[in-house]
Amino acid sequence: MRLLRLWPDQSHFDFMRFRRFSFPFSALVSIATVLLFLQMGLNYGIDFKGGTLIELRPKAGQSDVAAVRHTANGFGFGETEVQEFGNQGSISVRFPLQAGGETGQTLVMQKAHEAFDKDYTFDRVETVGPRVSGELVQSGTIGIVLSVVAVLLYLWFRFERELALGAIVGTLHDIVLTVGVFVISRIEFNMTSIAAILTIVGYSLNETVVVFDRTRELMRRYKTMPTEELLNLSINSTMSRTVMTATSTALSLVALVLFGGEAIKGFSVVMLIGVLLCTYSAIFVSTPFLIYIGLQAGGTRSGQRESSALPQAAE
DSSP: OOOOOOSSSTTOGGGGGGGGHHHHHHHHHHHHHHHHHHHHHOOHHHHHOEEEEEEEEESOOOOOOHHHHHHHHHTSSSSOOOEEEEETEEEEEEEEEOOOTTHHHHHHHHHHHHTTTTTEEEEEEEEOHHHHHHHHHHHHHHHHHHHHHHHHHHHOOOOOOOHHHEEEEEHHHHHHHHHHHHHHOOOOOOOOHHHHHHHHHHHHHHHHHHHHHHHHHHHHHHSSOOHHHHHHHHHHHHHHHHHHHHHHHHHHHHHHHHHHHHHHHHHHHHHHHHHHHHHIIIIIHHHHHHHTTTTTTSOOOOOOOOSSSOOOOOO
């Protein structure tokens, strides 16, 4: 039985010729993402903002978002966010954090039950106070920073200087654009989102290490090979494995997006986009960056190559 190949084993595609477009494009998108983040910020969820989140499902017929919004705003608890989601006409109602601590949040729930119990089922109720939300913000921020620092330190000691810099640039690129997905899509940023970012960091690290391990191996084998040719050979020899990994991961995430439910839909969408970003950056950002910082196989850019056999594609 013939094995399935999503990418030919002996490919000779010239990836490096796209660097004059991909690298400036990625730099501009990263800068634009930072500017958008500073201007728009993130759509913080109840984990970080505090308050009360209620998800309502109509007992019969269709939900009336306008009526729910009018009723909720009439409670006098401040500006209330009301949104429809899902295929069954479910509605999320988010009340801002109330003064008075637990008593204030309890009053919100009492009012909501009095107003909506007749026509809606309460599928989900979450209440987070100011102290808890503040602790979650602090813990989440520290967790992300420490994880990223640990990854960057690992990359610095894992590779030679040029390869380490390329891997660091690729990882930071993926983090920035992942945050940009949250900014542009306005997907709720909560504790699950932090898990998504950390998972994407790990996936980005995995993709980059695979390519750069092959690059380092080829640098020792072909000491006179021109840098562009060597990098193209590195990507082509690992491309079969990269495509297979990205495809299998993406298919799993598509299933989660379609059938995983609203609770993890935001996480699944961000992860799916993140997998595509990581695959792109390993090929068109991290690797071309090595050319810009002057990586050389053996101190020369001669077109002559060693007589060793070409490496087989990575599985």
